[in-house]
Amino acid sequence: MMNESQRKAIRVDLQLIADMIDPGTRVLDIGCGDGSLLDYLSNFKQVDGRGIELSSEGVNACVAAGLSVIQGDADTDLKDYPDNAFDFVILSQTLQAMYAPKVVLEQLLRIGRRAIISFPNFAHWRYRLYLLLNGRMPVNEHLPFEWYDTPNIHFCTIKDFVILCREMDIHIERSRSLNHDGTSRRISASLFAANLFGEQAVFLLKK
């Protein structure tokens, strides 16, 4: 297991997610990576946490750390879970890599009473500027892949996501955008500022 100092050092975006989760609840973290968020939630929020992870390295690390994680794929493995099996279902930094993001979103809100989604905002001014000046698909430290080998096949913007939620009758309970300097702010109704300056976004959704 991780030690205390490591635990406190979870990424800022993960901390934003953790802050939305009530203690003692049932949580499913989809695309849980090395399990750092699950580990944090288990220890600081006493959640009953489960995870799904695609990479066997991530899965093995998680299980070896005592976390309940299965090797699986959100595109195919969510349909088995019963309705409302979890209080919170988390999809962090993974939506853009889904084959069918809309279907996945429906599944999240079927198996969870609430869903927490985080994703990189493709309308951030740096991406807009990169595209405008270079005429090429943006590559940076957050999105290090070339267009031809990226797992991120369904990028969207904060505005796109809000519109999709509206179309799907999904209620946005809370939303925050994360800026380049690590500060976060509530996403306002106009969306303009968040969509331009938010590098990442975190949404708390309910059916």
Place this chain on the structure above:
Amino acid sequence: MEKRTVQSVTNPGLPGHQVQLGADQPLRLDCGVELSDFTVAYQTYGTLNADKSNAIMICHALTGDQFVAEPHPLTGKDGWWDLMVGPGKTLDTNRYFIICSNILGGCMGTIGPKEINPATGKPWNLDFPVITMADIVRAQAMLLDHLGIDKLFAVIGGSIGGMQVLEWASMYPERLFAAVPIATAAHHSAQNIAFHEVGRQAIIADPDWQGGDYLSQGVRPHRGLAVARMTAHITYLSEQALAEKFGRQLQDRDAITYGFDADFQVESYLRHQGSTFVDRFDANSYLYITRATDYFDLAGKHGGVLANAFKDTPVRFCVISFTSDWLYPTQESREIVHALNAVAANVSFAEIVSDKGHDSFLLDEPEFNRVLGGFLKGAAEHGGLSW
């Protein structure tokens, strides 16, 4: 319960524990026959703690037995899970109390076709009732009663040991905290039944099988049993492992001999596997245990829906498969995981990368050990087990 050993009668000289079970309350088998006053042979390693919360039941595979972590009394070889079980090892005997019993129908001390039928004074042979995985597990639960242990910390097993783990979780969910089915499936596939049938027919076709009555005739169907073992052994390996280990290399010769001697190393290896196996295993036991495996279909017992076998289960699961296992491929483990997800069970699932085939779970696979060890440590923390 009255304890009495029957070493002097059925198993003279067999080391380890033997107990008579079912004298008061017989074991009712799936086939309808009742077994009363039958022997179960078992071994334990480590020490049971004061509140009896640190017991792990290991379920052995088709040709395994209770000698998990000590030299085998017949072969002198290391125990079949010596790499896994012992002080400081993944199944740490300084922490856990490990129990492994020879399964029902086996031939290492527990009642099986080669033991004496009290009604006739002769070996049971084919009069022995056909048993199932559930029967095997019922007998293990009776052993647990005898040992005075209400709840196991974990039940762990690979291959058909994994099937027993699944039966444990399904039949006695309140009697185990964690379940670790390894390299297994919730039912035996058509291909696997087919391989078993080849093995059984090889035994039955051996004239020395004598309609199953070879013990009375003073012979053994060694050739048939050896062929059964050779066939089965291929399914435990992988093509890659065979290619790497043997390729087309010749055995102690420079050229092919234009005959049917073991020209190739792989032939020699298989013949050796077959010939050493017959010294320690009973042919009728092989028939009964392979049959029990063929009959195993956990979903079939639950209206065709595997998830129903685990409804509301409180058990913490860790399902493990190996990439090169084609006997119980990962997809079959995934079906177990999906069924567990369907009841929102607490489940971990890891597929371990290995080129060693089905036998990987018996071999030195550090990643497998790391995952299993980590799962048990996490389970111990959640289960309030501490040292």
